Amino acid sequence: MPVCPAGHDSTTSDFCDTCGMRIEGAGQASAASGGAGPAAPGVSAPAAGGPESGSEAATPAAEPCPQCGTGRSGRFCENCGLDFAAEAPAATTGSATAAGPTPAAQPAPPAPAAAPMTSATPPSASAPVTTPAPSAAPGPSPQPGWTAVVAADRGYFDATMAASGPDAAGIEFPGYCPERRFRLSGPEMRIGRHSASRGIEPEIDLTGPPTDPGVSHLHAVLVLQPDGTWSVIDPGSANGTIVNDTEIATGVAVPLKHGDRICLGAWTVLTILAD
């Protein structure tokens, strides 16, 4: 399904059927007026429920965004990315890692001990963190130099393509994909593609070009463990995450070590270097 620059899934391929922005790669020619345009098979689609996901469509047209005043639709502000769901019930600390309208509140570090095992989906709304005094200071914690190296991997791509259904047709291995290195720091490093509309600014931003169409906006999270090592959690990405040839379960932290390969999307491979 085509995705517009603002991150909406669109049933039309020329312009987004939610916000109207031109979808990259849509031919200029399709903008020319004419008869029944072939570019928009879904022109009658809005009559049948529309493209919005059920929960978003069900949201009543409420008052504008409290932060920037833009009209509201869906869970996140279209303009500033504020998470309304997090705003509404308990606008307290740790509520908005994603949008960060409350810079005073430091994002709560993953609770010590075994907490990250299941409950750690950091960007979700108002985490039930009740310990107000952060025991483990989130600042410069002792971190040996861990690095994630992002590259396009031909072998993984071929395997993905071979195993994929018709969805994958049309996805091509990028002709040029420079290696990118991310120094792991802070309590967590999110992996994904930034989305202003959804308020997602991942620390490891895989937005291209080349953009891997199989990478979710929030695909996986690297979480610092109390012992200084790192784990990876897939919070529920669309296409899953593979660590060393094994797909990991959603919401479960998988410890990482030097040399581990995290595969996601169609061709993206993160190699973890611990030194």
Added chain:
Amino acid sequence: MSSPTSPSDFTLEVFQNEYLPEGGREVNAIVTVTAPAAGQAGGPAAGADGAHRAEIIIVDCSGSMDYPHSKIVQARAATTAAIDVLRDGVAFAVIAGTDTAKPVFPADGSLVPASAATRQDARWAVSQLRAGGGTAMGTWLGLAGRMFAATPASLRHAILLTDGKNEHESPDQLGQALAACEGVFSCDCRGVGTDWVVAELRRISTALLGSVDIVADPAGLAADFETMMQAAMGKQVADVMLRVWTPQHAQVKFVRQVAPAVDDLTGRRAQSGPQAGDYPTGAWAGGESRDYHVCVQVTAAAVGQEMLAARVSLVAGTEVLGQGLVRAVWTDDEALSTRINPNVAHYTGQAELAQVIQDGLEARKRGDEEEATAKLGRAVKLAEESGNEDTARLLAKVVDVVDAAAGTVRLKRAVAEADEMALDTRSTKTVRRKN
């Protein structure tokens, strides 16, 4: 009944200046919609497609139709002329309207297919029409609506002829009747003489997607009815909607038909999806072409960005007959963003022309000569500039034109009532831009 034309043959052309300045939000476009030519795409031969058409002629038989007597005489002749034009197989009926509504032919309140025999019977029934009673148009339309609803025909059209005010029911009753008839059938209205009210008939014709006109001299009725009926017989596709999709947080400021006549459809929107609304356009004849002015207010985007401000499509039922795209591109080049599309400018002028004529006549009735002179002077100027000669001619019967280009006029002391009403009814007629 399947649609007799290949639907995809409708074309939509969009005329606009898509460039907006930084922060600009209003997007204007003229959309020209053209139906496929008659007989194209395997349509049935003319005359063979009567079965999905239905026609009802509503004749005012109130007492005033006898003063002068020629009105009822000519009304009968006109109804007969219209019946003669009916194609074989078209279901038809005639209603006599007074303070009640009575089916004249057939007497049982049904519709019968036109044939030599039924036409003969109808002519006889019409010749028996006598004037006497009141005027309750809502009741007439209500009966027509119920009769149409009982037919399987998809192209349903009525002609309403009256000579007077809607005296025997309240405006509310008329409004309720219209609401019940909207979407059931279309109705062309004709006022004979000068004792009827333009606003009243315009209200009916607007709601029921038809035309309104004055036939000042009853002798002209027969020819007018024949023309109307022929136009009705030319309609090919029924119940066509103009669907306007707009992006999130955008607002449709207005959607109006601007050619062949101004008709504001903004209030007729029926939501057809989370971001789309349908505006009724009624039935279309082969080769028919109309222009629509769509104005959308969008959320401004950054310079260099492009947005779809509206996806305008023509739909009949679930079928999409054609579509056009209205775009917005933000630019910091003022040479681009300050241009006004000539079609948009032209039709903005034509819509204003209709408005200032109606305002001017209204002011004149009130006795506000200053206002009337200003408005009608503006109208003369707009008509001159746009080359709307018919309207210019009608204006010249109401005002003395001193300088058309400057819009300098003097109100005429004596104006024939028929001329004033003709100007009012036809004020909405527009001309296309001359290239």
